[in-house]
Amino acid sequence: MSDHMPFTPTEVLLLGPGPSPVSPGVRAASIAPLLGHLDPEFLALMDRVQSNLRELFGTQNRFTVPISGTGSAGMEAMLVNLVEPGDRMVIGVNGVFGGRMAELARRLGADVVEVNAEFGQALDSQEVAAAIDGGPTRLVAVVHAETSTGVLQPLAGIAAAAKAADALFLLDCVTSLGGTPVDLDALGVDAAFSGTQKCLSVPPGLSPLSITQRALEKAASRSTPTPSWYLDVNLLGGYWGGDRVYHHTAPVSMIYGLAAGLEEALQEGMTARAARHRRVAAGLYKGLEAMGMSCLVDAELRTPMLTSVLVPEGLDEAEVRKRLRQDHCIEIGGGLGPLKGRVWRVGLMGHGARLESVQRLLSSLAAVLASMGRPCDIGPALDAARAAAG
C-alpha cells in the first residue's frame, strides 16, 4: 500500500466469509450525489428499499428496514428490543454466531438456555423443542446459515416448536439473505436480521431487519426501558415509517448501494439466484474433491454460500491463505473457535458466486500447494468444477 493518499488498495478477489465482491452497479450507485436524510427523493428511495427488502425476506412485515450498523448491530437490535432481564431464551449454538447471540442475551440479563451441537453439525430440532418445553420461553433464536461453519439449518421443526410454545422466533439471516430463499412469513419467523456484505454484495455497514407486528407489540409493552436508544425499534419505526421523524442521520450513500444491490437481486430473481449459488458451490465441491480435499459439513447440510474446507493433514493453513492473498490476490477465511487451524472458509456469495471465482481459486490453490511441496494436477479439478457448475 502506498503511504500517501489517495489510497490504492490491491484488487483482491474476496472469497472469504465476507465482505464479498461488490458489483459494478452497486459501486456506481454508492457515489451518486448525496441527498439529505430527510430529502423527499431520499424518502422515496427508502420506501423502495423497504419494499424490495420485504420481497427478499419473503414477508409482509411493515417494519422491514436497514439499520445503520453491520450485521452484529442487527443481532443486538433484535435482542435489546425483544429481551428483558429474566426472560427465558432458548438459543441454538452450533457455531460462533449462535454463541454470540447467547453472550449478548446474557449481558442483557436473559435466562439463556443453550442448545448445543458440534461446529459443523445442524441443531437437533427435537432437542430445541425439548429446551423450549423446559419452561416459559420468551424467545427462540437460531442461525440460518452459520458463517463460521457453513451449515444451513433446517428450520421447520424449530419454528413449529416455537409456535406451539407461543415463543418469538428470531432468525439470524446474515449469510442466507440473497443467497438462499428466506421465507420469513411462511416459516413463522417473528424477527430476522441480516447484513449487506454477504449475498447482497453491498459493502458492509448496514443490517436489514424485519419484525412482525406481534414482536413489535411485545417490544412496545416492555416493563423496562429498551437499553439502547440507537437501536430502539419504536424510534426507528418513526423514521422509516409514515411519520419520518428524525432519529439519527441515515447513512445515505450506503443506502444507495443497498438499493442497487436489492434491485440486482430481484432482477435476477431469488429462485435463479439461489440456483446459481448452489451450482457454483457444487463446482467448488467437485473441484476440491478432484484435488483430494473434502468439506467439513455433510453434503445435505451445506449452505452453498459458505464452505468449510478441511485443511489437508500436516499443512500450514495460515501460510496457504497468506500466499493466496500475496501471490494470487485472493482472500479466503480461516477457521474460528474450535475450527481454527482445521478449516478454510470459502465464500461464494452474491456477485462472487461465479464459476470464474471457483476456477481462479482452484488454480491458485493448486499453485500455492505446489509451492509448498504438494503438487497436484489442476486439469481434472477445473473440468469437474465446470461440469458441476455449468
Add this chain to the structure above:
Amino acid sequence: MSDHMPFTPTEVLLLGPGPSPVSPGVRAASIAPLLGHLDPEFLALMDRVQSNLRELFGTQNRFTVPISGTGSAGMEAMLVNLVEPGDRMVIGVNGVFGGRMAELARRLGADVVEVNAEFGQALDSQEVAAAIDGGPTRLVAVVHAETSTGVLQPLAGIAAAAKAADALFLLDCVTSLGGTPVDLDALGVDAAFSGTQKCLSVPPGLSPLSITQRALEKAASRSTPTPSWYLDVNLLGGYWGGDRVYHHTAPVSMIYGLAAGLEEALQEGMTARAARHRRVAAGLYKGLEAMGMSCLVDAELRTPMLTSVLVPEGLDEAEVRKRLRQDHCIEIGGGLGPLKGRVWRVGLMGHGARLESVQRLLSSLAAVLASMGRPCDIGPALDAARAAAG
C-alpha cells in the same frame, strides 16, 4: 426521482445540519476496490486513520477509532461503556443533543442531573460546577457545538469543575470536529465522540471516538456487564488495537472515505480550516444582515459551522425551505424542539464551507422571498458577504 434503477438523485447543495457536501477526493476513495476487514493493507489503513484522528482530536489517546455507526451510535457507545445504573451524571442540556444524552443516560439507569439553558444560550459553567458539587458525580457531559442551535459551548470552566470533582468529562464533538479546534488533551476531556457527515465532509455512517486510558479502566472495571456487545470498548479495542481480534465486519468502504477526508483536513491544517469556517460564516452573517435578517445566537457564542437564522415575522418558513430545495436545489434545515418554526439552520461545514455556498444561498433565498412577496435587493448582501469572507 426515477422509479427505476440506477437511482439518479438531484445534485443538491447540502447546507443543512448535515450531511454536508462530500469532496471529490472522498467520493473517489469510497469506491476503491473493497479489501477484507482483516486484510494487511486494510489494517495499515486503520493505523493511519487512527493516527490522523488523534491529530484532529488533539489527543494522544491510544483508543481513538471510528466506530461502525453514526454520531448517535457514538453517543450511545460512550454512555453504555461509562455509565452504570445508579451513577450520578451531570448533563448540560441547551439543545436537542444534550437532551438526547440525558434521555439515553436515564434509559441506562443513571441518576441524571440536568443543567439547563435556553436553546440558543450557552450553559453557565458556574451552574454546571454547582451541579457537580451536589453529589458524587461519575460523569459530566456537554455538547461542544450544538447542532440544534448553533451555540459553541465554552469548555474551560466545566472541564475544571469536572476535574476538581474527579468526574469523567464527556464531550459531544459531532459538529465541532474538523470545523473548529478540538483539543481533547489540553482541555482534559476523557471521552469524545463525533460524526463523519459534518465538518469532515464524509458520508454519514461512522462515529470517531476517543477515550483516555483512565476512562477505559473505568469501563473495564464495571460491576455490571456493558449492556452492548456491538459498542463494547473492550471488544472494539481488540480489533482496532494491537491484536486485531475479529469483532464485527468493519464498514470498509466508509473507512476509505473517512481516511481520505482526514487526509484532506490535515493537509489543509486545522488552524487554516477553522479560520476558513469562521470567515465563510462571517460572510453569511453579514449577508443576512444586509437582507434584514439576524441570527438566534449572540455573536460571541456562535459556532461557525451551524447558524440558526431567525425566520422573519409572518413568513411560512417550511415553504421557504421547500422552494429552496425544489427550485434552487439547496437544502437547509428547520428548527428542532422549541425552535421549530422559529429558525432555519444553515450548515457551512467542511467542503461546503465556501464563499460560493453563501453566495448561492443568499441569491436563492432572495429569489424565494421575492416569489413569496418579499422582494429584497441582493446586491448589497452579496457584497457584504464577499467582503467579510474574502
